[in-house]
Amino acid sequence: MSLTISCPICGKRDGYEFRFGGEERGPRPDEEGLTHEQWCSYVHMRINKAGIQREWWYHQEGCGSWFTIERDTLTNLEVEGREET
């Protein structure tokens, strides 16, 4: 496992330059009317998809930006060239 990741600013780099930032699930819910369960679900629960998922990465040893890519969790390879959906 030595994946490469495409940073929109720096281009394709070794995966270890980056830090994984979680599944893409949209912004955090509003506070109003929030229940414990909803909050816990947002904070801790994961989809843990087996397949292609959109996810966040941070270019730690690089430009310092957050961006999303698609990666197949069954192969650990970035799926390039797919439009954001």
Next chain:
Amino acid sequence: MTDRLRNLPTMKVHPQTELTLIYAGKRLKGLASDTIATALYANGVRIFSRSLKYHRPRGLYSLDGECSNCLMDVDGIPNVRAETSLLQDNMKVEPQNVVGTPERDFMSFIDKLDRFLPAGFYYHYFHRPYRLWPFFQNRLRKAAGLGRLKPSFRMKGIFDEIYPRAEVCVIGAGPAGMQAALAAATQGLRVILLEARPWPGGFFDYRSTNDVSDIPLHQRARQLADKIEENRNIRFFPGTFMTGFYSNNLITAFQVGKETDYFDERYMEIRVESVIVATGCMERPAIFDHNDRPGIMQVACAHRLARTYGLLPGKRAIFSIGDDLGLEAAMDLFDLGLPILCVADTRSDGQAPGLVEGLEERGIPFMRGWTVSTAHGSRTLKKVTLCTLDGLENRDFKCDLLVASAGLTPSAGPLFLAQARMSYDRFTGFFLPDEMPQKVHAAGRLLGLQDPLSIEASGRLAGLSAAADCGALVKVLIKEARELLEQLPGPVRGSKFIQAPGSGRKRFVCFDEDVTVKNIYQACDLGFDHVELVKRFSTAGLGPGQGGIPGHNLPLIVAQYRRYDGDSSDPILPTTIRPPLVPAYLATYAGKSRNHPKRTPLHETMKKTPGAVFRRTGSWQRVRYFTHDFQCREEIETVRNHVGMIDVSTLGKFRVFGPDALHALQRVYVGDMSKVKEGKVKYSAMCNEDGCLMDDGVVVKTGENDYYLTSSTNRADSTAEWIRYHTRYEVWNFSLVNLTDAFGAINLAGSRSRELLQTLTDEDLSNNTFPYAGYKEFRIGGDIPVRAMRLGFLGELSYELHIPASYTRTIWDMLLEEGRPFHIQPFGLEAQNVLRLEKGHVIIGQESEIRNTLHDLGLGFLWNREKSLYKTVGAPALHFTERQNGRMKLVGFRMEDPRRPPKDGSIIVDTRIRGHVCTARYSFTLGQSIGLAHVHSDLADIGTRLEILEDDMGSKRLYAEVVPTPFYDPDGKRLKI
């Protein structure tokens, strides 16, 4: 030393350069370019080691280091592969796993006990009665293991590492690999070519046949090698063993340095666009009774001994083979002078007619449909029995050499590692790729090709395909190359032969672990039906050679068993191959030293300060003490009574600015950051979404929409990430700059710090113009700009000075100089720890844990609940937990015995564990022992008596009382003077 053959064009050893080696105390001679094993063989050594379990004699078998037969101790290094390690002058070589001498081993009686040592015997014995198990365990441990490493051993040599980049990497510099490299390089691509042997040429290198080409194959190899050398796009790495193949085409390898290289070994990590695997084939070991006797070797081993090293491998030879290469080798060796009694071939037909005629011409008896069934001789080979495949007819031959092989097996390790989908191909009998991963290609023999022209052509095709991966416009060339390949002979039908007739107890599938066919059956009999389980239970393939010897035979034997067991549907599955493909020294993997801690701008000054004791804290090197009194009394008293200073350059420092800067701060800080006023510092905290304290620091406003903030040392590297993460969905317009390394920082603390600082600046520092929690930018020491904050972490009047990194030393020195009349002293992390403890302040990670919220730590007052609009990180959790029962709370405590603080990490107990001490110290300032602890909320009330248990305290306890914090100067008067 035996005489070597002369004038062979294929010979690689240099008869003029003799080298000495000391083997088992005896001085022997070898030649330059010998491997240790060939040098020993030249000196008549036939038994190289004793086997792991049965202490059976073992000898030279493959010359490629695929098994532990030739592992030796060389200059104190255990398990050196004598077959692939070049001989160096004055090497000290010792045989391994020998009790006595290799010829007479006192443990060899175990060989007779095999009936009592079935597969996995240790699972069934030794545990009854259980108290005897430790005894047997010790015996097992001592018997296991091959080489012996001395605790005092220190590896000599230079271990380098390189990370080359190229477009194409070709693994294996045989004919296919060289053609591939040339094809890609000609397209203008940078190519890295790896070859394990010290020279290119692969299996052309030692072959003299010129059946298909007009020149002998070894000459053809030379031609190609010359082209490789001339091509400036190709970087050729000989003596380089590929170890790993990781996704996105990352190849790892290590190179063994030659005499002339500056390194002994070097680790390589190669990232390329496209990879070509052209690693050729190995031989599939022939399985028959006593197939491990010294004097039995594989075809290429015998052939290369003669052709490459000038050594005739024996005096009376029998061949038992399964493919044409065996016939070719027999003829060639015969011509070189090896007496051959007969050649048995498991195939009843399909041999190349020329080869059969060749044997006839030389008068070598040729026996089709025959194979070896038993080797005889108690130490080395004396006689073999050949038999027909049905086992009905037998013949014995006296001999000292048996060249045996069941056929070929591809060196497909790199393909397995590359995650190619491999399956058993019934025609070739190989595990072949069904589907290749993207941008990985295979070429040459490992696809089942035998014809030299086909091999070269497949290399060229692979090279062009790799070029196409890299964007070269080679469509037409690829088409031509493919058409050419299709016209040439395709893959050859492989030998289906698995094992000789008979059912002896000593037919070895795996030499390293002494696993026999019988052991495999035993595992199968027990119900281990998956080949992976059979492997684990029998341990076949788990030794130093990994799958090298059993890799191909094991799945075949398991499938054979299952067929007889009535289950023929199962596919023949390979066992998993895992990196490193070739074992590599930890020294090589470790490479260069990596001990490069970060240093503050004051590091050199600190190093020169007498008494400074450094500690590695995270990535930094920092001073913990300035004395050898680890209680730091003097340091602490200096701050409390006079003035001290500490290097706090490691604090994270950030500028956040832009129209939406405030939004960003409101998002991550729990406080209301709109309250940050110019000229003032605001102390606040960051929580995670569980409401757990992550960081604290100060924020100052340096201008319109312009903020300067600090983070704790540990968070310096992640604060930018944090702020950007939690604002990633917003289209806020703000910028963030990490200034951590741009500024050094000094905390000047003590009642006389103002007086001292004033001597360095004209700026008015009086309490009115620069009060507690104030912020000021001014110049000191002439013209050096500083950012100064009045903070109260340590409980005294104090100034945190942020100074451009390059001037930090100047200011430190000035303060030290001007501070002499004020009794200034530097202080370290431990003194700081006590000083802040006296104030009851929290250090993140020391008093906070993931299960503590801001409230649990008594810091709830920092949270502003009115800003839900900003979706402050952690706010919902703070709401939920604010009044929750049964949580852990941080409390201050005072010991009943003032002189006896508990040690950090002591626990608080009653009948159960109720909490623990985070930090506790004797306070010289207060004359008391005080501390901070996490306790269950029902023990958190002021006045509660705590029972404290240190380690090794037995039934004794220490007692303390929960008291309010701060312990020192509770009203904070001293901060504000």
Next chain:
Amino acid sequence: MLCRFTENTKKAKNKLMWQRPPLKGSYDAVIIGGGLHGLATAYFLARNQGMNHVAVIEKRYIGFGGSGRNTAIVRANQRTKENLPLYAEGLELWPKLTDELDFNLMFFNCGNLNLAHSEAALGSMRLLVASAQFHGIKSELVDAKQCKEIVPILDISDLPTYPIMGGMYHPPGGTVRHDAVVWGLARGAARLGVHIHQGTEVTGINVQNGKVTSVETDKGKIHTPRVLNAAGGYSTLVSAMIGIRLPVHVLTIQAMVTEPLKPILHHVVSSGAYHCYANQTLKGEIATGAHMDPWPNYTTQVSARYIKHQAEALTDLMPCLKGVKFMRSWAGLADMTPDMAPIIDGNNPIQGYFMDCGWGYFGFKSGAVTGKYLAEFMASDQCPDILAPFTLRRYENHKLMGEIANPVNYGPWN
């Protein structure tokens, strides 16, 4: 030749470790996952609870998951009072289980030495040591010199990146042969009537009126009122079948072994600062484990980075090991929870659905004992006290367990 095979197989039938029974249409309990947790639960259901009509469903072969890939370190010096009793009993179980299963699990009681490289680390260790001692578990703090006496090949000079300042020595710990545990339990369970179905994959769980009714597999449907998710690194996927999300990150953790040596390292040595632990197996290999690749995935791929890192760490701590070679590396999945404690729960929110997962890279040591209590839970529908703290609900109650003090570092969220 042919006859020797048939003779062999005839003999074999009564020797078989486990049979290959046909898949039945219904069982009293279905256990998903043929790792040690699943097998132990099945074994104890049959042995202690009299529930023999149990199926263990394993998609590949038993021990395919973490149970066949771990480095088999066992110890009981946990950090919290919730975990300590379970792990302590777990440790004591190995000899008993060896006897009971009549299968040598090869418990190597060599003791564990955990190194401290800072004053703070020593403080953290004191917490573990005092807690262990309070629970009657042997554990002690030692200084650098004592570390060297225990493990002579350590370098206690200030040359290493993180010089050794002391450590925590835990004599009752050691290693257990992981494969033996899987096989021993499987044999034990099978002898008590449990059906082990290898090469069978669970593809769905059916629920009616809030109750589990059946399980779908690629070989057919199985009716059952009870199902246990003991799918290790795949427990997230099984959980998804029933619509429950878990606070789990599935990460790969790697391990490697060197070529075998005569005994030179007689203890388990570990170091948090180096992200590294090592011991010498009974076979003589130095087995060592590394950190995790910090992004979720379901591959079991190794990476170049960690084998290198591991060599750097080991040779820094034990310089003589520079002369040894790594011969094999592998990886397994670790289902990591944010508080480094497992999730054990049942009948909540779905009657008959039990889970035993989130064991990350530490679930070998107490796998067998957990199975024992879980069997009790499944048979009686009463959660034993010892398992109660591990409920999934702790996350929404904001009461993470304190097995780890500092936030885990595989995401930006903490």
